[in-house]
Amino acid sequence: MSDQRTELEKLGEFGLIEHLTKDFVNQNPSTSCGIGDDAAVISISDEDAKLISTDMLIEGVHFNLMYMPLKHLGYKAVAVNVSDICAMNGTAEQITVSIAVSNRFPVEALEELYDGIRTACSIYNVDLIGGDTTSSLSGLSISITVIGSAKKKDIAYRSGAKENDLLVATGDLGAAYMGLQILEREKVVYNANPEIQPDLDGHDYIIERQLKPEARHDIILFLKELGIKPTSMIDISDGLASEIMHICKSSKVGCHVYDEKIPIDAKTSMTAIEFNLDPSTCALNGGEDYELLFTVPQSDFEKVKGNPHMSIIGHMTNEADGIYFIDKSGSSLELQAQGWSHLND
């Protein structure tokens, strides 16, 4: 090893992956898409492909067991992986689950975790086909790999958005982030005085969005029913702004996204205001919503319009035009992705 020392923070998560993997060359003809999308694509026949994605969750970085029940954690770990397969317009079918645990955890704790995993497997129709169970020196780590299926012609990559395409978000955004703020606030209160009961009243929706997010496989079914093949798609795990920038970068397009069009639930807005936060900023940079963000040709406008699960929030422009957020006063602001960068936390 050379004597040089470059801190990990300097590159950020995406920069680091790009840096470490830049010299890898694919050698197998079955590898049709590697690093750089929500899932990798492995060709298995002229028409069909398998989709593979993997996620690692680390205690103290991605979750806090003080307010995250193990059952919810197991459920969420599966859901966020299934979400990556949805983001390719595919169907998740199998998962492997590896866990590393310290002896602080009894068997009963892992039973709770696997109870959540099993519930999610049942709801998303996914089979647990393997894994690894090992000890750790401290804390709990979970690594899940999901395997999905798709017709090759149906796969939606990040790279397919075209100028003038409509930008569509599903569900509502920012709720998971505000749920986290409530949980963090009550943690501080509890730590100061364990006698005080946590005040979560009226925050059920946003807390559930944080603790028990759902993968939008229902949207994949709606899209098929509506006859829509998105030109590009990604799941919203790191915040809307970051995901828009991923699509724009991969597709070599620009974007106009409209503040007033961003779907935000009233409970999210109210909580944001209570915390002196701008609701749109929470939606743009909050993350963990696991909604889908996709683009469709303008000719699909009629199919998307009025669908209660989908909001048209902008349109794609020429790459040279840049990526702009148009606020409620009509002012354009160049979009900055802040998102979650776990390596910067």
Add this chain to the structure above:
Amino acid sequence: MSDQRTELEKLGEFGLIEHLTKDFVNQNPSTSCGIGDDAAVISISDEDAKLISTDMLIEGVHFNLMYMPLKHLGYKAVAVNVSDICAMNGTAEQITVSIAVSNRFPVEALEELYDGIRTACSIYNVDLIGGDTTSSLSGLSISITVIGSAKKKDIAYRSGAKENDLLVATGDLGAAYMGLQILEREKVVYNANPEIQPDLDGHDYIIERQLKPEARHDIILFLKELGIKPTSMIDISDGLASEIMHICKSSKVGCHVYDEKIPIDAKTSMTAIEFNLDPSTCALNGGEDYELLFTVPQSDFEKVKGNPHMSIIGHMTNEADGIYFIDKSGSSLELQAQGWSHLND
């Protein structure tokens, strides 16, 4: 959670996996073999299948960076996963690599790790298709998932061994364990006095077996050339005794394994004796050799006999006869699997 607290050690690694996954039911027709073999099997057509396996390596549990160079660690992490695909008589094609690192590691350290991963990918003809990079509160964790291919008719499960089949081990056994003993001894010496240079002279072979094991994909090619389809197969990761017991349990057979037939390199034996250890015990319980253990019908005797990479070490018997180790004096001892149990460490 109930108030009961059962310690993880009570169940052991294999018992724990079995306990946690017993209530899972497979729902997808493509899932043709789930938990319980070296890799899961996903059907992709009438003739073809994908094989999936995953492994998690935790600093301080599976590796010690004091004597494990990061480049070797990267190489080994890939090799042990490829070994699981070999154990199914398949060919590894893709891997995903997730890592969690603390900020103790600079970018340069991860470059070394990925250098080793890239070398292994190149040697085993495997493509890196995805992964996750995240921070950890302490230490380094690596989680790899490997995807392989096989013709369904070629897949060797643990469960296919028949009474009277020959039991065959590849390469030589116990070397990786003795390499670890040397490295641990020199670590103790170094910790006591950092001025003393480690004395690794003459131990290159066994140290390399510990630090840079190879997956025996060459054996898979030999088997094809020789026209041999093993009736059962497993890779020797936890020690010969443990693997024999896995095959016997899955195949519902007994076994006679002969001490004098177990392939042990002279350097392994000499080092074992230096450490006052019985070389056969090291081969039986040492682990991390990543050789293959398989069974073939007696009719394949001529094909296997005299092959320098393969040793016939015993034969399978009726389940009711039990699993016996026949020592050099001809005495029978019932085999006990000690193996590695990281959860018991």
